[in-house]
Amino acid sequence: MLTKSALYVVATPIGNLRDISLRAMDVLASVDVVAAEHVNTVRYLLASHSIAAKIITLHQHNEATVSNKIVAMLADKKTVALVTDAGTPGISDPGAILVNQVRRHGYQVIPIPGANAAVCALSAAGITNPHFLFYGFLPNKSAGRKRALDALKSLPYALIFYEAPHRILACVSDLVEVFGEQRQITIARELTKVFETFHVCKLGDALNWIQADSNQQKGEFVLLLSGATAVSNPEISDESQYTLKLLLGELPLKQAVKLAAEITGNNKNKLYKLALSFKADKEY
Numbered sequence: 106m107l108t109k110s111a112l113y114v115v116a117t118p119i120g121n122l123r124d125i126s127l128r129a130m131d132v133l134a135s136v137d138v139v140a141a142e143h144v145n146t147v148r149y150l151l152a153s154h155s156i157a158a159k160i161i162t163l164h165q166h167n168e169a170t171v172s173n174k175i176v177a178m179l180a181d182k183k184t185v186a187l188v189t190d191a192g193t194p195g196i197s198d199p200g201a202i203l204v205n206q207v208r209r210h211g212y213q214v215i216p217i218p219g220a221n222a223a224v225c226a227l228s229a230a231g232i233t234n235p236h237f238l239f240y241g242f243l244p245n246k247s248a249g250r251k252r253a254l255d256a257l258k259s260l261p262y263a264l265i266f267y268e269a270p271h272r273i274l275a276c277v278s279d280l281v282e283v284f285g286e287q288r289q290i291t292i293a294r295e296l297t298k299v300f301e302t303f304h305v306c307k308l309g310d311a312l313n314w315i316q317a318d319s320n321q322q323k324g325e326f327v328l329l330l331s332g333a334t335a336v337s338n339p340e341i342s343d344e345s346q347y348t349l350k351l352l353l354g355e356l357p358l359k360q361a362v363k364l365a366a367e368i369t370g371n372n373k374n375k376l377y378k379l380a381l382s383f384k385a386d387k388e389y
């Protein structure tokens with residue numbers, strides 16, 4: 106049973122058409138109108154679940170105008186669902202203008218959660234840092250991109266970017282230039298699709314890996330970078346340092362170092378020295 110005069114913000118799959126919730130399907134099958142970026146994309150999704158719907162287009166170039174039309178529909182006691190081509194509306198996608206407009210007119214906005222490429226990538230990246238910053242798309246041109254990256258360089262959070270296939274090499278090349286070769290990158294490509302790939306490496310090795318196989322330059326990308334650590338130690342990756350800190354917080358120093366060496370594969374003596382410096386700096 107839907108709420109009258111409400112806008113439903115509905116997440117759709119990011120590849121695999123079955124990654125849609127039962128609730129999302131109920132809503133899409135019951136609303137009066139579905140607003141979507143591309144009619145054909147949503148029609149294909151709906152048809153695969155045997156749902157028929159009246160569809161109107163809402164994309165970044167007409168969002169303000171169509172928002173007014175949707176508010177008029179809500180005033181007429183209709184229900185409307187907003188979807189985008191993939192994933193969660195409003196996340197590097199249209200949605201925010203419509204949501205604000207609907208709320209400003211006193212109507213309810215109801216989110217129907219589901220797939221999101223950033224969270225999907227993060228969930229399987231194995232990044233131990235509990236904090237992350239979702240950036241989305243970086244500027245298209247190298248100068249702007251490097252300026253944006255420079256501002257993120259010293260943040261102690263994992264960083265998550267979206268990138269298009271035609272910019273992947275240029276983007277990774279700028280990442281190496283700004284962050285250096287030692288930061289860990291996770292390249293998550295074609296999530297939930299046939300050629301889904303996760304590749305974890307140091308930034309210094311990432312370009313070679315992508316260039317070695319042109320297939321790795323195709324499709325959709327989420328790039329995840331480890332965050333900055335206070336101690337700059339080029340021999341021990343940020344992720345390994347983070348693991349060591351976590352263990353030091355829970356175990357006596359020697360035991361933490363031994364376990365960290367086993368987990369990360371780093372030299373025990375080097376980890377021991379690093380642990381002592383963390384202890385001296387009260388970093389755990």
Ligand code: SAM
Binds near residue numbers: 326
């Ligand atoms: N709203 C979407 C979400 O919730 O993730 C994001 C839409 S944004 C226009 C599209 C970008 O998301 C792509 O360029 C890519 O960076 C990322 N993306 C979407 N689907 C993906 C997938 N299946 N695998 C990897 N990245 C994906």
